Amino acid sequence: MGDVVVLGSLNMDLIVRTEHIPRPGETVHGHGFGTVPGGKGANQAAAAARLGAHVEMLGRVGQDAFGDEMLRNLQEQGVGVGRVQRDAAPSGIALITIQADGNNSIVVAAGANGQVTPQDVDAAADLLSKASYLVMQFEVPLPVVRHAIARAAALGVRVVLNPAPAYPVDASFLSGVYCLIVNETEAESLTGVSVGNVAAAQEAARALQRLGVPVVIVTLGAEGALLLAEDRFTHVPARRVQVVDTTAAGDAFIGGLVASLDRGLPLVEAVRYATCAGTLATTVLGAQTSLPRQAEVDAFYREG
Numbered sequence: 001m002g003d004v005v006v007l008g009s010l011n012m013d014l015i016v017r018t019e020h021i022p023r024p025g026e027t028v029h030g031h032g033f034g035t036v037p038g039g040k041g042a043n044q045a046a047a048a049a050r051l052g053a054h055v056e057m058l059g060r061v062g063q064d065a066f067g068d069e070m071l072r073n074l075q076e077q078g079v080g081v082g083r084v085q086r087d088a089a090p091s092g093i094a095l096i097t098i099q100a101d102g103n104n105s106i107v108v109a110a111g112a113n114g115q116v117t118p119q120d121v122d123a124a125a126d127l128l129s130k131a132s133y134l135v136m137q138f139e140v141p142l143p144v145v146r147h148a149i150a151r152a153a154a155l156g157v158r159v160v161l162n163p164a165p166a167y168p169v170d171a172s173f174l175s176g177v178y179c180l181i182v183n184e185t186e187a188e189s190l191t192g193v194s195v196g197n198v199a200a201a202q203e204a205a206r207a208l209q210r211l212g213v214p215v216v217i218v219t220l221g222a223e224g225a226l227l228l229a230e231d232r233f234t235h236v237p238a239r240r241v242q243v244v245d246t247t248a249a250g251d252a253f254i255g256g257l258v259a260s261l262d263r264g265l266p267l268v269e270a271v272r273y274a275t276c277a278g279t280l281a282t283t284v285l286g287a288q289t290s291l292p293r294q295a296e297v298d299a300f301y302r303e304g
Contacts, residue, residue, distance in 0.1 A: 007144075046077040161179070166190055180215070
C-alpha cells in the first residue's frame with residue numbers, strides 16, 4: 001500500500017512551442033508539437049515516486065488511447081494505478097503553449113477527471129488508512145476534495161493540498177489540511193494579496209494560515225519558496241539554472257516535499273529539497289518528462 005496517496009487529475013498534455021503566446025485574435029507559428037502525459041495529480045504522483053516514495057494514484061481516465069498511455073506511463077514511473085478507474089468520458093487533456101522564455105499558457109478540459117466522486121474516495125478507505133500523506137489539487141470536483149480531506153483527517157493522514165487552479169475557499173473547506181502549497185498566482189486568487197516579492201508572500205501566507213492551516217508554503221518561481229510554520233517564516237532561495245520549460249515545476253516541488261517528508265527530513269530541509277526538485281524540472285521540456293530522479297535531486301541538494 002502507498003505511503004503517499006495522490007487524488008487528482010490525469011491529463012494528456014498537447015504541447016506546442018512558439019516565440020510568444022498569442023494575444024486574443026492573433027495567430028502565431030508554432031513548432032515542436034508533442035503529446036506528454038500530465039495532469040497535476042499524475043505529475044505529483046510521478047514526481048514523488050521518482051524521488052523514492054511509495055505512491056498510489058486515485059482518479060479516472062477515459063476508455064481511450066490517451067487513458068491507456070497515461071496508465072502505462074504512471075506504472076513505468078513506479079506509481080500504483082490499481083485505483084484509477086476507466087470512465088465513459090474521454091480522458092482529460094491540457095493544451096499547453098510554451099513561449100521562448102519558458103513560460104507557458106494552459107487550457108484544461110477535465111473529461112474523466114470531472115467524473116471522480118466521493119464514492120471513489122470511500123472505496124479507497126483501506127488505501128488511505130495505510131498512508132502517511134494524501135496529496136490533492138483542484139482539478140477534480142471540489143466536493144470530492146473536501147470529502148477526501150475529511151476522510152483523511154479522520155484517519156490521521158496528513159493532507160497536502162495544492163489548490164490549483166485556485167477557487168475561493170473558506171476555513172471550513174480547509175479544515176483538516178496539514179500543508180497548503182500555492183504559487184504566486186494562486187496565493188493572490190485566494191487572498192487578494194498581489195505576490196510580487198517575499199514581503200508580499202509573507203502577507204499572503206499569514207492570510208492563508210489564519211484560515212487554520214498549520215503549514216503554508218508559497219512557491220516563488222526563480223526566487224524559491226517561502227515557508228510559514230509554527231509562526232516562523234523561512235525563505236528558501238532557488239539556484240539559477242537555464243530555464244527550458246516551467247511546466248510541472250510546481251508539481252515536482254510538491255513531489256519532492258512529500259517524498260522527503262516521508263523519508264524523515266525536517267520540514268525546512270524538505271522545502272529545500274523540494275525547491276531543488278522544482279528547479280531541476282525547469283531545465284527539461286514537458287510535464288512528467290521533466291520530473292527529476294532521486295539521484296539527480298539528491299546531488300543537487302547536497303551541492304547547496
